[in-house]
Amino acid sequence: MQHIPFNNQYVSLGDTFYVKTSPLPVASPSLIKLNDELARELGLSVSNLHAADAAALFSGNSIPEGAEPLAMAYAGHQFGHFNPQLGDGRAILLGEVISPDGERFDLHLKGSGHTVYSRGGDGRAALGPVLREYLVSEAMKKLDVPTTRALAVVTTGEEVVRERLLPGGIITRVASSFVRVGTFQFFAAKGDQEAVQKLADHVIERNYPEASEAKNPYVALLKAVVDRQAALIAQWMHLGFIHGVMNTDNMSIAGETIDYGPCAFMDIYDHDQVFSSIDRDGRYAYSNQPSIGLWNLTRLAESLLPLLAESTEAAVEVARGVLETYIDHYQSEWLAGMQAKCGLFARSEQTNEEDKALIEELLNTMAANHADFTLTFYHLSQLPSQASEQDSDIQAMFESQGELENWLAKWRQRLTKETLIDTERQDKMQAVNPVYIPRNHQIEAAIRAAEDNNDFSVFHELHEVLQNPYVQQQGKARYSLPPEPDEVVQQTFCGT
16 A cells, blocks of 8 residues: 555544545546646655556556545535535545645545535536646646646546536645535535634644734734735736636635636636636636735635634724735735736836826737737747837737837836836746647647547647746647647636
């Protein structure tokens, strides 16, 4: 039996927080990918496992010694409607490990079978969604965005019933916590203040130890979560990333991107872009993500109210004061990141206001001209401070080159305030403007090859390219290109 040095804390909170549940065995698991780099970071000696043993481990067919598998309980607002009991319907927390650096991580199987929270579902995952989650979550890591990680992905040798029969898959996910806003809501809805406090103490000890030194640790916890979430969503916006299902049960208390379902990166820039097939009214559209972040944090604050002050009135005022910091924090993070993408590093209160207007003008011009989000900023990072032949690369992104030329003239005038020489500025811009993102049509091609032909070579090559997103890779130019008209992906699906 494979040894993993588990050190489990969540199970000690008590059985109101979970239901002990073992993964359901699958017929014939086969390992597709093991993340050796992540395994080393976690201090796990799994990289040398025989393929069959690795497949058994990461499918849940073999439960390692020290694991205490359980399905976590939580509630959540789904598209604004509260469901008091959701929980891990197709996922199981195997246990927790402490890395050589002393950090604690959860190991989590997704697609591992029916649980008490499955609500009539089979608890399984189709192969396509787990491949998508592996590709996107590991790409996000290389793009320096806080995220859950993917340790392994396997096929199950079984089919799942969706709109049609599809091959099944299981992904092993890693996070600094799988506690969600919805976990707090689960107990708050029951009026179980003791459990809310117990959960808050657990989160503070594990993810926000500095909060324990504050006059009121729970106020400090709320503030820390607000700050992390504001910074996280700003990073999504910098990259044109759309989560797709920002329900409160899909919002990590640790400030990591979690639950990659119908997520997508934009090709053509559109303020109100939606990909998710279930987001029919655009609640979680690209431009709505910052405000939804605040809406979700308000639900967290409501759950924590009894811990924030002695009276409800005082607690509401405390919560309001913390939540009001979100907008300024988000806007500051967003502007600083967009300034970096545009090479605007010499900053003052006056230039910040001017830069904000300049950046918004660029985004509006991109939207009006159907410009590719990622390539516009990448080509901008290549430009010198004087007009040159290189301008043709970015001009090719725009239908009206005159509008872009007007903007470039304003941008170059702003660059006269910079102290960096062109090569230094370009280096800094290229460090935040990727060449490669997980484009929808490329992910779809990897899924189609895998599901239709049992061919994982497309998946593996795309994954390798995405591991070095900021540098042009020889022979990989096609991975930087937007889709041809017949390749455009209009909708993404969560795979449940």
